Amino acid sequence: MLAPSPSRSDRPRAPGWFWRVLALLLLSAWGSACSSLPANVERTPSRAFDAPDQTNLGRLVQSRRAQARARSESGFTLLDSVDAAFTSRLALIEGAQRSLDLQYYAIHADASTEVLLDRMRTAARRGVRVRILLDDFNTVGEDAQVLRLAFEPNVEIRLFNPLPGPRGSLFGRILGSLHDVESMQKRMHNKLFIADNAWGITGGRNLGDEYFGGDQKSNFVDLDVLAAGAIVRQMSASFDRYWNDELAYPVQALLKPPDLERLQKEPAAKSSDPAREPAGNVQPVSMSPSGTVLPNVTATAVVSARRPPMDLQRAPITWAPAVLLVDKPGKVGPGDDEVDRRDTAVDGLLHLIQQAQREVLIISPYFVPGADMMKLMAELRRRGVAVRVLTNSLASNDAPAAHAGYRRYRPDLLAMGVELYEMRADPASAGLEGGSGSSGSSSNAGISLGSAAGGSKSGRSRASLHSKAVIIDRHLAVIGSMNLDLRSQLKNSEVGLVIRSQSLAQACASLIESSFARGAYRLEQGPEGLRWRAPPGAPFQDATSEPEAPLKLRLLVNLLAPFAPDEML
Structure with missing residues (x-):
């Protein structure tokens, strides 16, 4: 995309020349359009529940560990299908007794999110404290409806690194922030979902239909990991640090009275599950401005509302040592004082990669390596x-500018012997149709979207790779929110789990290799240029130019390529 938008992209991508041109064109309006964030904002500090073993979820961790006679205090389950990703989150919400902490780049107001947030509202009513920390970039338009949950008892929502200006128009907010483009480009990209400080989820997924296989236009192929035990304390400590940071603004400090009145008076949307209608006069979160169900609410969402939560007592758990790689909140801040640029999550990952002896497997949707x-x-x-x-x-x-940056490096990468594979957009090849839904098993089904969250298939939609993982020597698995690009390294804050487990790393490697074998082209550099090789037996053919990409998309990338600096991609 040419400029940040409230679309379904996971990344605010705007080439530097776009911002410079836009700034010049709108300079005359800049002075009057600039708005500012509130000063002297009151933030009541809060911390994670410090006695997780006193909850049912905490006792379940201890029971599972004792049954396994595990020496390691942390356990993990791969969430390699949309079914596992969705039902595991349901299980954490339903099982929580004390706290639910969510940290996300984006929470979209649509069918799958309505189910999750409605369950969280119910949890809050039974006494669970709910804290949601959300990057501010996408909280405009229909997605701003998510913020209504902040006015529920026992629920707090804070917005990280907010943009000033109205929530009805992202363009207006961008216009009001042109005096600080650098800060606007820095985003909190972390993804955490934590229950009772005992179980947690991290990985590539935001919350929304396209991350759970339910979108009609585009669906992301993604990978998460469910964690239990001691490592979750590190996840909670990271959440608390961001939650209590000066860049985290309570929603009530940012919404003006007219905005609050408009949000509160929106008519209620139709419930995804008649058996779970909200009580009283509290309104559902995800809804269109007209009060009708959003256009992409389908039968998939209706079924997903009735999906049973994952059975945490039977979920396959691998017990292994682990550590959390996470950036400091100051990386997103206006200055660099707090952050050593050699001590970021991506730099930690690169240090681990440097120790490899035999093999490195990388999944990175946006791969713009840079010189280092x-x-x-x-x-x-x-x-x-x-x-x-x-x-x-x-x-x-989903970000042509990122591809413009990546393709600069393809010839040199191939020349040095790096194997490059590019995923197809066809949903069947990517596993969107008839996937395994393996819920953490080490099957050879590929990194599969499986069926949509409720079981229906979305064969008309485009598949887009969104998983972020690195497997080192089939012994170390790193799964998180970070891409191997300069945006993740220099601008966005990121988080990832480093898990030392041969069995889990092998399971991840099998998933990656299945994607190589079934749904990806392998690139080769020949005397006549690049060639995209289809896997043996694949239903698609070799290609000599960007396969499946329409002419106008190829022309757009050609236009962007000379002007898009790597660090802005």
């Missing part, structure tokens, strides 16, 4: 370490 990462790749290849990368093709990429 290219040096690392060259060093690995000189030592004989195999490096294989799965990223988006142009057709499957």
Whole structure:
């Protein structure tokens, strides 16, 4: 995309030249349009519940660990299908007794989110404290309806690094922030979902239909991990640090009285589940301005509301040592005083990659390495370490500017012996149709969207890779929110789990290799240029130019390529 928008993209992507041109064109309106954030905002500090073993979820962790006779105090389950991703979150909401803490880049107001937030509202009414920390960028238009949950008892929502201006128009908010484009480009990209400080989820997914296989136009192929035990304390500590940071603004400090009145008076949307109608006069969260069900609410959402939560007593758990890689909140702040630029989550990941002895497998939807990462790749290849990368093709990429940056590096990567694979946009090849829904098993079904959250299939939609993972020597698995690009390294805050487990790393590697074998092209550099090779037996063919990408998309990338700096992608 050319400019940030409230669309379904996970990343605010705008090439630097766009901002410069826009700033010049609107300079005359800048002075009057600029608005500012409130000063002297009251933020009541709060912390994670410090006795998780006193809850049912905490006792379940101890019971599962005792049954397994595990030495490690942390357990993990891969969430490699939309069914597992959705029902695991339901299980944490339903099981929570004391607290639910959510930290996300985006929560979209649509069918799947309505189910989750309605269950959270019910949890709050039974006494569970709910804290939601949300990056402010996407909280405009229909997605601003999510903020209505902040006015429920026992629920707090804070917005991180907010943009000043009205929520009805992202353009207006961007216009009011042109005096600080650098701050506007820095976003909180972390993704955490924590219950009772005992169980938590992290990975690539935001909350919304396209992340749970229910969108009619585009669905993301994604990967999460469910964590239990000691590692969750680290996740909660990270959440608390962001929650209590000066960049986290309570919703009530940002919404003006007319905005609050408009949000409160919106007529109620139709419930996704008649058996779970909200009580009293409290209105559902996800709704259109007209009060009708949003256009992308389908039968999928109706079924998903009735999906039983994952059975945490039977979910396969791998017990293993782990550590959390996470950026400091100051990385997103206006200055660099708090953050050592050599001590970010991505830099920690690169340090781990540097230790590889045999093999590195990488999934990164947006792969724009930059000079330092290219040096690392060259060093690995000189030592004989195999490096294989799965990223988006142009057709499957939701951010053409990112592809413009990535393609600059393809020839040099191929020349040094890095294997490059690009995922197809076709939903069947990506696993959107008839996927495994393995709920953490180490099947060979590929990183599959499986069926949609309620079981219906969305064969008409486009698949787009969104998983972020690195597997090192089939011994170390890193799963989180970070891409291997300069935006993740220099601008966005990120989080990821580093898990030392041969079995879990092998399971992840099997998923990646299934994607290589079934739904991705392998790139080759020949005397006549690049060639996209289809896997043996694939129902699609080799190609000599960006496969499946329409001409206008290829022309757009050609237009963007000379002007898009790597660090803005």
